[in-house]
Amino acid sequence: MTTTELRYATPEAQRAPVVKLYLGIGLLVFAGLMLVGALMRAAQGATMLTLAPDVFYQLMTLHGAGMVGTAGLAALAVNWYFLSQHVQLNPKIFLATLLLSLVAVAMIVGSILIGHFAAAWTFLYPLPAFSLGQWSKGAALTFVGGLLLLGVAFLLVYLDMGVAIVRRYGSIARALGLPMLFGREPIDATHSPTVVASAMVLIVNVAGIAVGAIVLIMTMLHLIYPALAPDALLMKNLIFFFGHVFINATIYSAVIAVYEILPLYARRPWRVSRPFLAAWLAVTLMVLAVYPHHLLMDFAMPPWMAIMGQIVSYASGIPVLVMTAFGGLMLVYRSGIRWDAASSLLVLSLFGWAAGIIPAVIDGMIHVNLVMHNTLWVPGHFHFYLLLGVLPMVLGFASYLCANGQQGRTGLVAVAVYATGGTLLCLSFLVSGALSVPRRFAVHEESWQWLGNVGALSGGIVLIGTLMIAVPILQKLPRARLASTGIGARA
Amino acid sequence: MHISILLVSLLGMGFIAAVFGFVVLNSGPRDEDFGGIAKRGYFIRLWWFIGLCAAGVLVSVWSLIPFPLQASSAESPRIIQAVGRQWSWELASNSVETGEPVRFRVTSQDVNHGFAIYGPDDKIVAQTQAMPGYFNDLDVTFEHAGKYRVLCLEYCGVAHHAMVAEIAVTEKH
Structure with a gap:
């Protein structure tokens, strides 16, 4: 670190405890929700387990809201930890975000398990108000209020991150590297990719969460005053903008772990360059513009939005394939990298993200969407992103922090188990989609049930792999001296 | 059509898996000349980028003209x-x-x-x-x-x- 960086960086002693809390809670919740996911697939298989439809849809809502929220918080921990090496962040605000999030989680879980709320994590308007006796208005308000509180918690820490970035870099645009990209400043090779990614995440996710807050408040008002009924298509646009941006911001936050840790293992630098900055600017704009690809089957939408959705959907995959995945592979090639749990998880995460782009882009084509929309093809591609992308980034980060890589062969076996289960699960979803099996069905027809059983077994393997990776981390986490991996000095 | 979509996707994902497999298998021994590796890598990356853009233009034109969601040409369905x-x-x-x-x-x-x-x-x-x-x-x-x-x-x-x-x-x- 340079003297300037030391002046701005958050002291290590203040960073460690809160990050540990985020990771510890996150890993436990991930494992629990994986079990829920496997149970749902088993229920669809109808051989090992049966679940009443109302219970299934409650678990589906829990799995969706829980995974998205937890992935968001865990990715935030990655982002906050590495950004705090460059700017002065306030650990108390970071802790307050966690505490507010836990209150939000209690509200969401309570609304589902006690109030029987089951309108899926997307709470697609006006379904929360149309339960036909399945859940009460209070349960719906509690769920929606929980999501709103979660959004407030994120905005709180983003405010601190934004202020800290502006204090050091002058503006968010400068942190994103725009003056360097457009030649107004020379390329500064010491400008951290973490700062660039953080600036992008701030821009898109503040917008995403703000829109999310609007649609959540409108949903609450509709619940309280049913006569106040907003336009369903407008609400759908707002919900999918929020959902798409939030989950994308999660991926782009978590990938910071790859930018920061993989160079340590490869003993090669990952520096900013003009193409790198151009890619991040493109991603910033495209993440905000691509959401209409979720609405291709809403023919009432203007055709230009459907066309834009298809084209931007394809284009937004290019920066990942050309910059991040390719850059990571270039770093690893002939590097003599030491393979352990952390390094292999991070490379796996790049693979999961890159591979998931293929079925996502194909589903983003209008022709294909006509026969694939809302089939199990959709969870097929996003489980590639999340289960084989974001989660390995978080697990790799946790493994690196706890020096868990030292466990050697056991760690590699655990990653192999995880990767095998994850790939099988994703493929079982994609094959189901190709056979037109609908998503979000509590009861599957007999001809579809074998795929549910394959999914349940694959989910079980993923859970075993996760526990093999996470348990040693959780054992070491309370005493871990963060970032003491013994893999050498920073490149 | 459904199975073709699956096969095309598996082909694309298989290609990505093969590239990752190649790099992982060739992650050692260490070559200290990262500048040389980067130079060759940037050359491949440039053509990879051009290829993806070209494929995107071709696929977009092929799949969007005529616009897939326009009403059928039947006069009185x-x-x-x-x-x-x-x-x-x-x-x-x-x-x-x-x-x-x-x-x-x-x-x-x-x-x-x-x-x-x-x-x-x-x-x-x-x-x-x-x-x-x-x-x-x-x-x-x-x-x-x-x-x-x-x-x-x-x-x-x-x-x-x-x-x-x-x-x-x-x-x-």
């Missing part, structure tokens, strides 16, 4: 009103002849539903969303006789999976 509600479909008619251009005028009385027509082989033929306050026109010309089903593909509550209607498609007289 038979219009069938389709109304979704928790948890049933109300179709103005349940019988159609092969080769007869049909326009399903789809809407909802309560929440969002997904109007998906499944063929006799249990594969999706076409779909659109059923939205409160909107009518989505879905043009279909059935080519084969048989029993078709309408399933809801937008989650709409506890009996979402049981929201099914049938369409009997008979040979044209």
Whole structure:
């Protein structure tokens, strides 16, 4: 670190405890929700387990809201930890975000398990108000209020991150590297990719969460005053903008772990360059513009939005394939990298993200969407992103922090188990989609049930792999001296 | 079409897996000349980028012209009103002849539903969303006789999976 960086960086002693809390809670919740996911697939298989439809849809809502929220918080921990090496962040605000999030989680879980709320994590308007006796208005308000509180918690820490970035870099645009990209400043090779990614995440996710807050408040008002009924298509646009941006911001936050840790293992630098900055600017704009690809089957939408959705959907995959995945592979090639749990998880995460782009882009084509929309093809591609992308980034980060890589062969076996289960699960979803099996069905027809059983077994393997990776981390986490991996000095 | 989509996706993902496998297998021994590796890498990356852009332009033109969602060219398709509600479909008619251009005028009385027509082989033929306050026109010309089903593909509550209607498609007289 340079003297300037030391002046701005958050002291290590203040960073460690809160990050540990985020990771510890996150890993436990991930494992629990994986079990829920496997149970749902088993229920669809109808051989090992049966679940009443109302219970299934409650678990589906829990799995969706829980995974998205937890992935968001865990990715935030990655982002906050590495950004705090460059700017002065306030650990108390970071802790307050966690505490507010836990209150939000209690509200969401309570609304589902006690109030029987089951309108899926997307709470697609006006379904929360149309339960036909399945859940009460209070349960719906509690769920929606929980999501709103979660959004407030994120905005709180983003405010601190934004202020800290502006204090050091002058503006968010400068942190994103725009003056360097457009030649107004020379390329500064010491400008951290973490700062660039953080600036992008701030821009898109503040917008995403703000829109999310609007649609959540409108949903609450509709619940309280049913006569106040907003336009369903407008609400759908707002919900999918929020959902798409939030989950994308999660991926782009978590990938910071790859930018920061993989160079340590490869003993090669990952520096900013003009193409790198151009890619991040493109991603910033495209993440905000691509959401209409979720609405291709809403023919009432203007055709230009459907066309834009298809084209931007394809284009937004290019920066990942050309910059991040390719850059990571270039770093690893002939590097003599030491393979352990952390390094292999991070490379796996790049693979999961890159591979998931293929079925996502194909589903983003209008022709294909006509026969694939809302089939199990959709969870097929996003489980590639999340289960084989974001989660390995978080697990790799946790493994690196706890020096868990030292466990050697056991760690590699655990990653192999995880990767095998994850790939099988994703493929079982994609094959189901190709056979037109609908998503979000509590009861599957007999001809579809074998795929549910394959999914349940694959989910079980993923859970075993996760526990093999996470348990040693959780054992070491309370005493871990963060970032003491013994893999050498920073490149 | 469905299986072709799967195969194309698997081919693409297989290519990515092969590239990752190649690099992982060649992660050692260490080459200290990273500058040289980067130079060759940037050259490959440039062509990779150009190739992806070119493929994107070709696929976009091929798949978007003509615009896939425009109304059918049939002058007077038979219009069938389709109304979704928790948890049933109300179709103005349940019988159609092969080769007869049909326009399903789809809407909802309560929440969002997904109007998906499944063929006799249990594969999706076409779909659109059923939205409160909107009518989505879905043009279909059935080519084969048989029993078709309408399933809801937008989650709409506890009996979402049981929201099914049938369409009997008979040979044209």
